[in-house]
Amino acid sequence: MRDQAVDRDSGATARTGRPRMVDVARLAGVSQATVSFVLNDRADIPVAAATRQRILDAAEQLGYRLNRAAQELKLARSTTVGVVSYGIASHPFAGRTLLGIQNAARARGYVCMVVDVGDEPDHGADADAVASLLDRVVAGLIFASPGTLAVQTPTLDPGVRTAFSSCWPVDPAGAGDVRAVILPDERQGGNAAAAAVFDAGHRDVLFLGGTPREWATVERERGLDDAARAAGIDPASIPRVYGDYSARSGYRLAAEAFDRRRYTAVVCGNDLMALGALLLLHERGLRIPDDVSLVGYDDQEALAAELHPPLTTVALPHYEMGALALDALLDDEPLGRLAVTCPPVERASVATPRA
Known part of the structure; x- marks a missing residue:
């Protein structure tokens, strides 16, 4: 009893x-x-x-x-979404992607099961992660990355719904029923970063780019060119050097460039490169923004706003991309490819150039 x-x-x-x-x-x-x-x-x-x-x-x-298991049996559908993460677990500033996915899922009565395969996964790890999620009869799969890249998914049945956040499938034909590819509008973001210094009156500008030929680097540089043309500046007149998105490369490239000549503004590939440039400029006795204006990219949590002075930058819309991917996965109509606006974040590292 x-x-x-x-x-x-x-x-x-x-x-x-x-x-x-x-x-x-x-x-x-x-x-x-x-x-x-x-x-x-x-x-x-x-x-x-x-x-x-x-x-x-x-x-x-x-x-x-x-009792979700009983509910799913009764409804003949799954209320669990599988998430394959490409290293988001090791990139805290991009964890908002998962937060966006989870909050959007919760609002629709779903839960998420996340498997992280690392930022340089082998295809075997991908295949094992996907098989594990599909064995649990998930409603669909979201592939998510902290940085934009092409991903090689295991070959999926056409009936498996998929969505991609900050990444895209190398082989869309084998990536299941692709409902959406959600990417940051890096060209618009690059435009916003460069416009911050052009609009302030700077014409003697240095561009510290990230890894050459990467999609984000190329798109941000295209945005730089757009902003230059809008300001009446020949894009070819803007010096450009490239690193690897690390603070060390930002420091080294800034040192080499300022050994040759002085600039009134530096536009950086990301916030870490801006940090490296800032350290070099401080060592040279140059004040920011009085002597040199500085712009980053990413709006990294616990970095951009904490520098002295706080860094003007451009935010990556991680949360929005995650939420959009979840909604697109479950909605009736496919969303297709969507570029999400990267908003500029104005702080104290940009000022008008000194006479």
Whole structure:
């Protein structure tokens, strides 16, 4: 016989085991069917707002949670989304991608199962991760990366829904039912970064680019050219040097460039390169922004806003890309390829050039 204890104030029966829907109904003073309508978000069944709130309060008081496995069997569909992460776990500033995915999933009654395969995965690791997720009958797969890159997915059945955040499939034909490829608008972001110094009146500008021929580097440089033309400047007149997105390369490249001549502004491939340039300029006795204006890219958490002075930069829309990928995966209509705006973040590292 099951142990029971009666709550004399509410009349509800508390059991030593997991609370059931009937317990929520008893505590809320409604039928079990009404509890089911509310907790399963049945929008087609009208329930008074006060009744709905009473049910939610009762469920919270009892610690009731829906049995998702049973629910999925009943609905004949999965409420779990698989996420294949390419090294996001080791890039804290890009963790907002996962936050965006998880928050959007929660709002739709889904949960996420994340597998991180590292930022330089081999195809075997990818295949094992995908197979593990598909074995759990997920509703679809999101492939997510902290930085833009092409990914080689295992060959997927055309019926498997997929979406890509900050990456794209090398072979779209073998990447399942591709619902969306969500990328940052790096060209627009590069334009915004360069416009910050051109609009302030700078014409003697140095560009410290990231890794040559990478998609993000190429697109940000195209944005630089757009901004230069809009300011009436010949893009070919802007000196450009390239590193590897590290602070060390920013320091080295800035040192080599300023050994040759002085510039009034430096536009950097990312915030880390801007940090390296900032250290070099401080060593040379040059003040930012009084002597040299400085612009980064990424708006890295706990970096860009913490520098002295705080760094003007461009934010990557990690959260928005993750949320859009989740919604696109589950929506009826495919979204296709979408570029998400990279907003400029104005801080204190840019000023008008000195006479």
